[in-house]
Amino acid sequence: MELVDKMLAGNDASLARLITLVEKEAPEVPQIMSRIYPSLGGAHSVGFTGPPGAGKSSLVDRLTAAIRAKGFGVGIIACDPSSPFSGGAVLGDRIRMQQHYLDGGVFIRSLATRDSRGGLARAARGAFKLMDAFGKDYVLIETVGVGQTELDIVDAADTTVVILVPEAGDAIQTMKAGLLEIADIFVVNKADRDGADALAVELEKMVNQSPKQEWWQVPVIMTQAVKDVGTEELLESILKHREALEQTGRMALLRGRRRRGEFLQTIQQRLLSRLLKLADKDGGIKAALEGVERGEIDPYSASMEILSNKELLHHLLAELEQEE
């Protein structure tokens, strides 16, 4: 775990390599994560989501400059989609962020979504934790361009910013469930365009009609990322939201829930991957898998059979023990 020590000491190449390990789900990831655990909790994660071309990257770029001006370190995680056909990807968010390339206080990482469908790369959460441990104060997480239901960002971000543009639709669109429900802050970008005021009014109405929580009034902020208009206001709202989360004890709650989720997920993943490895040696699991694939046994009976097979479970435990 020399790599982790180097990263914690501030080596950016080591941080980059650790993110790669998380991305390919290397076997040493649990060790890495437990090693960095004591260094976690300092960073605030801000999610940016919205339709393609809304200006997410440009806003992240502007906001980064504003945060840097206050002297804080910034990590950026920029997600773009993988091709469902070739598995390849074009990651182009960096283009909007060139002014920060030579700033040692900014670390930018582009992630392809690979097989994830929720708008975020699966490695985004792990990458956030690594940047947190590395000592970044703010980590800005940008989703792929989303529609209405790619909402993974909610679980990853402390503050979620939903970015819309005037072409986003009429009042009925703002009544729909999904994307519009997850905003802690709304941004109407390209605010110099026709329809921007009308959209902002609709959003205000929606927010006031069904206040998300009494402790936080969701603001609607007009920006023009290209001209750097509204950036300061947006940053102020983010800082206020962070403060509100902390003062009401919700930050602790949020993070507790997140840790719980990670705990359960890690157990699930490790048990499953062990079980699948065991399938190479154990005839019972293999037969069950093949039976299910051929349609001879239904998946539910097959899984109950496996989970009630004591001998097999003993075998599994022995395997897990060996791994330690």
Next chain:
Amino acid sequence: MAEEKKIRVLMAKPGLDGHDRGARVLTLGLRDEGMEVIYTGLRQSPEMIVQAAIQEDVDVVGLSCLSGAHKTLFPAVVNQLKDKGASDILVIGGGIIPKEDVPFLQDKGVNAVFGPGTSIKEIATFIKENARKN
């Protein structure tokens, strides 16, 4: 359930020329070959390219230059990668590169130079065979 390693490529335009059609065609071509290609845009200094390559932990840096400054810019990228301890990153170049400059560039550590007319397949095959495997 470890995933197989995806090849990551940084595609960059060092220097001052504004012609990125070639770099874009190759970006798409390599995407279709299953690679993850980070496109960083025009007018990059070697420092910017190297910094991006380190943060993105890429396996390959592709440089496209049509301005004639390749003999300065390409070796600068190679040297700075070396300084950062990243000499295992494959560096390939393209653009308008006179044939007689190719040995010079290879001598300076550019792994391969692909001129106009090269097929995407040829470049993809070279990358797959020569990019680091870890």
